[in-house]
Amino acid sequence: MGLVDFLVGSIILGILVATMDDGTTGKQVLTVAVLLLILGSIIWTAVTYARWATTNVVITSDRLIFRQGVLGKSGIEIPLERVNNVNFSQSVFERLIGAGDLLIESGGEDGQQRFTDIRHPEQVQKLIHEQMEGNEQRKFGGMRTASPAMIDPIAQLERLEALRDRGTITQEEFELQKRRILE
Numbered sequence: 001m002g003l004v005d006f007l008v009g010s011i012i013l014g015i016l017v018a019t020m021d022d023g024t025t026g027k028q029v030l031t032v033a034v035l036l037l038i039l040g041s042i043i044w045t046a047v048t049y050a051r052w053a054t055t056n057v058v059i060t061s062d063r064l065i066f067r068q069g070v071l072g073k074s075g076i077e078i079p080l081e082r083v084n085n086v087n088f089s090q091s092v093f094e095r096l097i098g099a100g101d102l103l104i105e106s107g108g109e110d111g112q113q114r115f116t117d118i119r120h121p122e123q124v125q126k127l128i129h130e131q132m133e134g135n136e137q138r139k140f141g142g143m144r145t146a147s148p149a150m151i152d153p154i155a156q157l158e159r160l161e162a163l164r165d166r167g168t169i170t171q172e173e174f175e176l177q178k179r180r181i182l183e
Contacts, residue, residue: 006037006041006044007038007042007044007045010034010037010038010040011038013034014034014037014038017030017034047070050070051068051069051070051117052099052117054068054070055067055068055115055119056068057102057115057118057119057124059124059127060131061080061131061134061135061138062079062080062135063077063078063079063080064077064078064080064104064128065077066115076110076113078104078106078113079106080132080135081132081135081139081155082106082107082155082159083105083106083128083132084105084106084159085103085104085105086102086103086104086105086125086128087103087104087125088101088102088103088118088121088122089103089121090122098119099117099119099121100117100118100120100121100122101115101116101117101118102114102115102118102121103115104128107155107159107161107162107163111166112166153181153182157181160177160178160181
C-alpha cells in the first residue's frame with residue numbers, strides 16, 4: 001500500500017466516521033483512531049518529502065553520482081562506461097508530482113541499483129544516455145559506433161562476468177562469449 005493510498009483511505013474512513021449517527025463511545029474510539037491514522041499519514045508524507053528533497057543525482061562526463069539522506073548520508077558512484085541499461089518507472093501519482101524510480105544495470109559488483117523517488121526520472125535517463133554517448137565519442141575519437149575490435153576486451157569481459165554472476169547468462173554462454181572476445 002502506497003503513501004497516497006494510505007492517506008486517501010484514512011480520509012475516506014474519517015468521512016465515514018464523521019457521518020455516523022451513533023453517539024456512543026464506539027464512535028469516539030473510531031474518531032480517535034481515524035485522527036491517529038491521518039496524523040500518521042501526514043508524518044509519513046513529511047518524511048517521504050524530506051527524503052525526496054535531499055536526494056541528488058549528478059551526472060558528470062565520466063560517472064553517475066547518487067546521494068541521499070536527511071540526517072545520515074549515503075551514496076554511490078557508477079562509472080558511465082560500466083552502465084549497461086537504464087530503466088525508469090512512474091506511477092500515475094508520481095507523474096503528477098514529477099518523481100519516479102530508476103533501475104540502473106551496471107557491469108560491476110552490485111549489478112543492479114534501484115534509485116527511488118528521483119525527480120524527473122525520464123529526463124535523468126535521457127541525460128545518462130547523452131553523457132554515455134558523449135563519453136563514447138571522446139573515447140573513440142568522434143566515431144559514433146565502435147567495432148567490436150575497438151572495444152576494450154577487459155571491459156567486455158567484466159561486463160560478461162557481471163551478467164554471469166547475476167544469472168543473466170549461463171556458464172556455457174559465458175565461456176563461449178569469452179572465447180570470442182579473446183580471439
